[in-house]
Amino acid sequence: MAEKSRQHQISFLGPEASFTHLAALKVFPEGSLLPFTTIPECIEAVAEDRVDYAVVPLENALEGSVPLTIDYLFHEAQLFVTAEVLSPIEQHLLVHPENRYAESFEAIYSHPHALAQCHKFLFYTYKTTPLEQFSSTSAAAKMVSELPERPIAAIGNEFSAQKYGLDILHRDIHDFHFNHTRFFVLSKTNHQLDTAGHDETIKTTLMISLPEDDRSGVLHQVLSVFAWRKLNLSKIESRPLKTGLGNYFFIVDVLAEESEPMMKGAYEELAAIGCSVKTLGSYYTYK
Numbered sequence: 001m002a003e004k005s006r007q008h009q010i011s012f013l014g015p016e017a018s019f020t021h022l023a024a025l026k027v028f029p030e031g032s033l034l035p036f037t038t039i040p041e042c043i044e045a046v047a048e049d050r051v052d053y054a055v056v057p058l059e060n061a062l063e064g065s066v067p068l069t070i071d072y073l074f075h076e077a078q079l080f081v082t083a084e085v086l087s088p089i090e091q092h093l094l095v096h097p098e099n100r101y102a103e104s105f106e107a108i109y110s111h112p113h114a115l116a117q118c119h120k121f122l123f124y125t126y127k128t129t130p131l132e133q134f135s136s137t138s139a140a141a142k143m144v145s146e147l148p149e150r151p152i153a154a155i156g157n158e159f160s161a162q163k164y165g166l167d168i169l170h171r172d173i174h175d176f177h178f179n180h181t182r183f184f185v186l187s188k189t190n191h192q193l194d195t196a197g198h199d200e201t202i203k204t205t206l207m208i209s210l211p212e213d214d215r216s217g218v219l220h221q222v223l224s225v226f227a228w229r230k231l232n233l234s235k236i237e238s239r240p241l242k243t244g245l246g247n248y249f250f251i252v253d254v255l256a257e258e259s260e261p262m263m264k265g266a267y268e269e270l271a272a273i274g275c276s277v278k279t280l281g282s283y284y285t286y287k
């Protein structure tokens with residue numbers, strides 16, 4: 001069932017001007033957006049009905065998945081994806097204007113994903129400068145803006161530079177040109193956001209656990225369920241089940257809506273094979 005827009009309350013990984021904030025604004029330009037410090041706090045806020053939606057990062061094209069989000073959705077929360085946002089990520093080195101001509105920096109702060117996305121730049125340009133992990137790129141930018149007496153820098157986006165009055169010392173320092181991040185818009189109810197601006201393709205995300213008897217060829221059987229029905233997969237990834245080495249669950253994105261007859265058949269066959277399936281629902285992509 002599609003839901004039309006109204007004034008929603010939305011949690012996001014803040015503070016303002018994080019990449020997650022920009023992603024949330026794409027889907028909820030009129031929403032009441034509430035910043036939280038960590039991904040679990042954002043997710044808990046929607047799980048406990050304090051907000052209608054949570055926007056959290058899921059996967060980056062250079063660095064791969066955000067395990068915290070995936071694991072929380074599998075182990076802790078019963079939530080659904082109502083939309084995904086795909087955003088280009090451009091990273092810059094930000095400094096307080098007073099430190100624009102500093103000869104060296106005490107430390108460079110950012111979200112671990114952002115530091116990793118700029119690994120080559122940092123290695124060649126700031127080889128001896130300590131890198132410090134922070135809760136988000138905008139949190140790092142905000143801190144740098146509040147401590148002009150310390151020669152420190154942050155990695156973040158242009159909006160953080162504007163919001164927190166920082167100078168961009170080096171622009172576009174991410175190591176690979178194609179740097180995109182996928183964000184999930186989570187809700188407690190299974191529905192699709194269907195406001196203006198999404199792609200036509202619909203996607204369903206499943207979390208599949210294999211049967212415990214560990215028989216050979218079972219993953220092949222799982223893939224066959226989708227293959228012979230011509231259900232196209234756009235992603236498959238394994239994550240540890242956390243029950244012992246070698247035990248995994250699989251995150252599968254299928255380019256189909258979960259109510260389609262072929263998908264219903266796929267669910268039945270997966271159950272017959274002995275798999276348990278947690279569906280995160282079907283959703284559109286906003287770019």
Ligand SMILES: O=C(O)C(=O)C[C@]1(C(=O)O)C=C[C@@H](O)C=C1
Binds near residue numbers: 017021066181
């Ligand atoms: O720190 C931010 O600005 C975020 O929104 C988090 C996050 C991430 O978790 O990957 C989002 C996009 C970028 O890939 C870097 C950081």
